[in-house]
Amino acid sequence: MKLRLILTVFLFSILLGGAIGLKHPQDCELEVRIPEKMQCLHSAAISAAYLGIEGQAVTLCNRIYSEASGNADSDLQIRGDLMRSNCFYDIAKITGNPAHCDGVRGADYDSKLSGGRVTQEQCIQHAESVARLAPENFYQNNPNSICTMMFVLPLFLFFTLIRCP
DSSP: HHHHHHHHHHHHHHHHHHOOOOHHHHHTOOSSHHHHHHHHHHHHHHHHHHTOOOHHHHHHHHHHHHHTTTTSSSHHHHHHHHHHHHHHHHHHHHTTOOGGGOOOOOOOOOOSSSSGGOHHHHHHHHHHHHHHGGGGSSSTTTTHHHHIIIIIIHHHHHHHHHHHH
């Protein structure tokens, strides 16, 4: 009986884990330090992109650099520029819209931060590859879809465990 309870809790934690972690722009207003606020805005932009609110995602990506540009610290401005580019890259990959790649800028300074390696060409290539994916392969109208694998199969396993003696 104890094993069933543990397996049930584990199963529900896997199923419900994706519902936790969305950031809203209001959450970012609570951040006092600029680097944490920029990271929060990046997370909120990704959340907005996943929710299909592309306009808000673009606005949040632009706010990342504006938060950093008001600071006298040049390293923070560089970090803000790189984070802004990464943000546009991420929302372009999520939405499959290469138009968001216009916000990706190549670094014109020597930087060892990962944002310096993001280019518009890479962004366009990745966004177009996401756009080429056929939605019918990932939604309910296909019995071999990801939804079936990630929701129905664990549900089936859960009910099997409950019914077993």
